[in-house]
Amino acid sequence: MTAYLRQVYVVMWKDALLELRTRERVSSMGAFAVLAGVLFNYSVDTSLVRMQDIAAGLIWVTLVFGGLLGIGRTFHLEAQDDAFQGVLLSPTPKDAVFFGKVLANFILLFAVALLVLGVFTLFFGLDLGSHPLALLTAFGLGSLGFVALGTLFSAVTAGTRMGETLLPILIFPLLVPMVIYGVGATARLLADRPLVEVAGNLRMLAAFALATLAAGAVLFRFVVED
Amino acid sequence: MSISGMRRAGTALTVLGLLGMAFVYWLSFFWVSTEVSQGVAQRIFYVHVPAAWTSFLAFGLCALTSGMYLWLRDERLDRAAVAAAEGGMVFATIMLTTGPLWGRIAWGTYWTWEPRLTLTLLMWFIFLGYFMVRSSSDNPEKGKRFAAVVAIVGALDIPFIHLSVLWFRSLHPQPVVVKPEGPTLPGDMLTLLLTSLAVFTLLFFGLFLLRYALEGLRSGLDERARRASVLGS
């Protein structure tokens, strides 16, 4: 393993370990996902519309809002005792730090995505269709693009007076492509349409994730320097 | 060019642009022929389309100068970026207000998720984020860097937004009877559109230069305050 990969790994390991020990973000995101499901139960009249038809949009919106809740706090624990300053003073390249934090956030958000899917299956008897792997790919790629943007911009908002309240304004417009392609793919998969119909969407989600990862890796250093 | 030179050039271009604007208004009310199927309301199109074009030009300029600012850290590049962003926001607002006014008459609804309208709306919000980030940092230099990052990521995202809203629309046909423009634009309409494009671009660069000069004066004031604080201590 090269030094770069070791550094990426150790940043991810540190963030994951901190999350495992504090459970701050995972518990608020998890509770949000379940409670959103409860609210949806009362905000959708299932005698008029079938949950199966509208679930795709609700799932992605839950993921975006729930994700925002946790990803926005990416740099909170770092601020305690100025620990992140110590990271920035080390010779570790800033993009390695970025990738490490993105990976840790990805694990967190993907877990929440699985939980949201579980909640919808359990609460609303959602049928996940015959291509669960494609469904997971859509959520995986979507989550990756989301955390790449979310990590970069939570570093931005951590440096402003407005803090997390600024985050939705900054990233919602940017997340539109992810939501459109993600919902499009999910809706088709839930409707059990053939895989060829979602291949294009998955490709776009992958391209979006790649572009945001690359942009984040390049721009992160300009955000965290002083 | 010196700051006062910028100011003079900016004033000249702005005056020229405003005069041109009056001319464009006169042409679109009294000269150009009325579009057959849409009637008089179609004339707003000579403001709407150039405003959209100018706002995208401004956004591109803002992202470009932002990227160069992060690279070279020359204050002048940041001044150019903020001047472009402000102009872009103004013209995007014009596009977003004229679009629905026309849509109400042509389509019977103020808002449709027409891809270009949607794209401009999202771009307007990216600009909004640009200014909020800029002003909410205690250290102005940090605010400039953050804003530059917003502009660059926004510009990278624009193609994705464009493709995705187009794709979304292809699935959900809108009750559109006519497209706002087509390749079959009659001669005098095309002439007016091109004239208006030129005038809007001119006006934008006039405002851009004025705003740029203003930022220059502001940083001059900062410099003076710095010198005073160093001498005073």
Next chain:
Amino acid sequence: MAESHPSEGSAPAADAPVLDARGLFREYGPVVAVAGIDLELAAGEFLSVFGPNGAGKSSLLGMLSGALRPTRGTVRVGGVDLAADGGSWRRHVGVLSHRGFLYAQLTAEENLRFYGTLYDLPDLEDRVPERLRQVGLAGKARARVRELSHGMRQRLSLARALLHDPRLVLLDEPYTGLDPSAAALLRGVLTELRDGERTVVMVTHNLHEGLELATRVAVQVGGRFAWEGTRADAGADFEHLYHRVVEERS
């Protein structure tokens, strides 16, 4: 302070000065924190920078450590320009501030292993327990930092700052809030650092502790060095000199 003084002890002659800062400025909008500082330090030198609050001492140290980008001017560590290089020089710089840079939810050992990996140190298996022993925390390796006493935390952050054996050590008010045992340990470690090979810059407003080990002394007021000289120049009654300089300049 442009020419390098032959310091006390035996500093080995290096090709490039360990630390070489030229024309440093740092501005925050209309506020100027550092207004033109030049500094050159050879191996074995120990510089203490004194100054009242708001003199820009921390901004100076931030620029020397590469945490802050100078508005103007350059910093070279071992001849390498901080702005131009990718960051490999950071290996040779250690920073100890009154903030600990520690993760409260990680154990003492995990904190050191984390930073050790960031510095790409090869022998963490041996190095981490050894350093913990040196600061008297061998028995607390698996205790989380938040469970440690204040003094223990300070000793741990000392071990963290010196884990990679930096050639240039930057100290920002290191004695602030230390309990007596941690202060004694810090004094011992700083004395060891005066081995003729290490270079130390300490900023502080505590005259007594700052003078103890210094080979060179500077007084920073209003973003500039208002006075600078060797420890001998500072004389026995430095306190008098210091107050006179500060009053003259403010």
